Amino acid sequence: MSTTQARVAADPTCWSCGAATGGEHFCPACGKLQPLPRGTDYFALFGLTRKLCLDAAELEKRFHQLSWKLHPDNFVRAGEYERELSLDRASQLNDAYRVLRDPISRVEYLLAREGMRKEGEHKQQAPPELLEEIFELNEWLDELRIARQTSSNGEMMALRGKLEAARKNFEEKLRAVDAELDGVFGQWDAALDAGADDAARKKLMTRMNELLNRRSYIRNLAANVQKELAEA
Amino acid sequence: MAYSDKVIDHYNHPRNVGSLPKEDPNVGTGLVGAPECGDVMKLQMKINPETQVIEEAKFKTFGCGSAIASSSLATEWVKGKTVEEALAIKNTDIVRELSLPPVKIHCSVLAEDAIKAAIGDWKRKKGDTTPAAQTTTTHG
Numbered sequence: 001m002s003t004t005q006a007r008v009a010a011d012p013t014c015w016s017c018g019a020a021t022g023g024e025h026f027c028p029a030c031g032k033l034q035p036l037p038r039g040t041d042y043f044a045l046f047g048l049t050r051k052l053c054l055d056a057a058e059l060e061k062r063f064h065q066l067s068w069k070l071h072p073d074n075f076v077r078a079g080e081y082e083r084e085l086s087l088d089r090a091s092q093l094n095d096a097y098r099v100l101r102d103p104i105s106r107v108e109y110l111l112a113r114e115g116m117r118k119e120g121e122h123k124q125q126a127p128p129e130l131l132e133e134i135f136e137l138n139e140w141l142d143e144l145r146i147a148r149q150t151s152s153n154g155e156m157m158a159l160r161g162k163l164e165a166a167r168k169n170f171e172e173k174l175r176a177v178d179a180e181l182d183g184v185f186g187q188w189d190a191a192l193d194a195g196a197d198d199a200a201r202k203k204l205m206t207r208m209n210e211l212l213n214r215r216s217y218i219r220n221l222a223a224n225v226q227k228e229l230a231e232a
Numbered sequence: 233m234a235y236s237d238k239v240i241d242h243y244n245h246p247r248n249v250g251s252l253p254k255e256d257p258n259v260g261t262g263l264v265g266a267p268e269c270g271d272v273m274k275l276q277m278k279i280n281p282e283t284q285v286i287e288e289a290k291f292k293t294f295g296c297g298s299a300i301a302s303s304s305l306a307t308e309w310v311k312g313k314t315v316e317e318a319l320a321i322k323n324t325d326i327v328r329e330l331s332l333p334p335v336k337i338h339c340s341v342l343a344e345d346a347i348k349a350a351i352g353d354w355k356r357k358k359g360d361t362t363p364a365a366q367t368t369t370t371h372g
Binding site: 126128130131132134135138139142212213214216217219220221 | 263264265267268269270272274292294
């Protein structure tokens, strides 16, 4: 989104020579390393807009270029402030890369920045249909779990089969959620390109939030069935 | 993280596990969840329409020990109370009783939501459209 970059590029000035930096990592006048301008998000740090379909290779390339430039080794002979700055900036860069590299943490980060997903503080709400479905799936898994504890060796084979089927089922559901998320990512990017209004963007973010909630439930179920299988 | 003795007790000997007939006009069902940790909690109560007293309460929770203990405790507390009294139960009461650590406070919030959702469901069945309270979650 271009507004982010416009905001970043507003008017930061160099801490050393006072020249306008234009939000660059290094001062265009004196070449000194700059602190990250306030409000710069992880996307802007890489010179990216808040699009969700990120080219992994391109992100990696930008990460390597930046880490090479910001690396504390380059600043061993610099003043104390710039040395500390390079440490901060290098660690920020690593955080940013870790978050953006993974599509799920990327979208979670975006939603948190947009105030749509507040972990811990505000709990996530789940629609009743999702809760019903998850409750039933949990009950089903619970039945398998109880059967595992009480079954004879002969019955174990059949049970393993059922657990395997459950695992496949959850993995398929997970893939379906991921595919749907991918689709919404594409719509989000298109909406940014089209300069969509807040209401349209909010609608897409709400949908992404719902899908993330569903994903989180199903991932949990998949982990539980995996645990049962390991013990079966 | 160490669980308090009370949490462990409820976890090992959960009170009132089970379910009540959902279609019964005197039964209210509250189904709530916390997607972040994968918890789902179902709390049901049978309420006497004459006296407004909660005569029976059952729960089933899939989640961590604190979520199970919170809902188990909630069923114990609401039994014998009137609807009004049950609605006054705050999540902080549960936190205090079970000595829940800060990271588990959301489990108690879930239990409070479940009580409100169940009562809200019962009121709706009775044709009362005023919301039970500020319920933030959903009901089945």
